[in-house]
Amino acid sequence: MIAVLQRVSEARVLIEGQVAGEIGPGLLVLLCAERGDTEVQSDKLLVKLLKLRIFSDDAGKMNHSVQDMDGQGWAGGLLVVSQFTLAADVSGGNRPGFTGAALPDEGRRLYDYFVAQARLAHPLVQTGQFGADMQVHLVNDGPVTIPLRMAPDAR
Incomplete structure (x- = not known):
């Protein structure tokens, strides 16, 4: 699975x-399931992004995770948006290919799984709609943008 995390103020x-989903301070998560991904990659990605220390402490250092913020008097939100274009392959020319992305039914299943697990693990989770034409508005805080990839384990 591939995700691009953006620390946002909204x-x-x-x-x-x-409006399909909306958060204040937290993480915008652009999410793409790739061919061969399973719940294992989804779970690993969720654990990583919930614990990733990219929010500032009182000294201005990135020392807090979106989960830590709940103990700081606010719950950082997650806005999870499906984005199959993260699997784009442009190595063969100027028109991107998307054969690395999971097929739509499998992509939807893994997106829904990720969202359900996120809602079990975190108090504030909003979403877009899988497969919809969406307009995403954000105020990138920092800016802080982190790409994450959880590849299938080698067999």
Whole structure:
């Protein structure tokens, strides 16, 4: 699985002009399932992003995770948006290929699984809509943008 995390002071996703999901401070998670991914990659990715220390402490150092923020008097939100284009392959020319992305049914299943697990592990999770034409609005805080990839384990 591939994710791009953006630390935000606010973010929202619109579908046909209507807000589908919205958070204040937290993480915008752009998420892509790749061919061969399973729940194992999803679980590893979720654990990593929930514990990733990219929020500032009182001294201005990145020392807190989105989960730590709950103990600081606020719960950092997660806005999870499906984005199959993270699997783009541009090595063969100027038009990206997406054969590395999971097939739509499998991508949806893994996206839904990730969201369900995130909701069990974190108090504030909002989403876009899998496969929809979405407009994502965000204020990137920092800016801090972190790419993560959890590849299938070698067999």
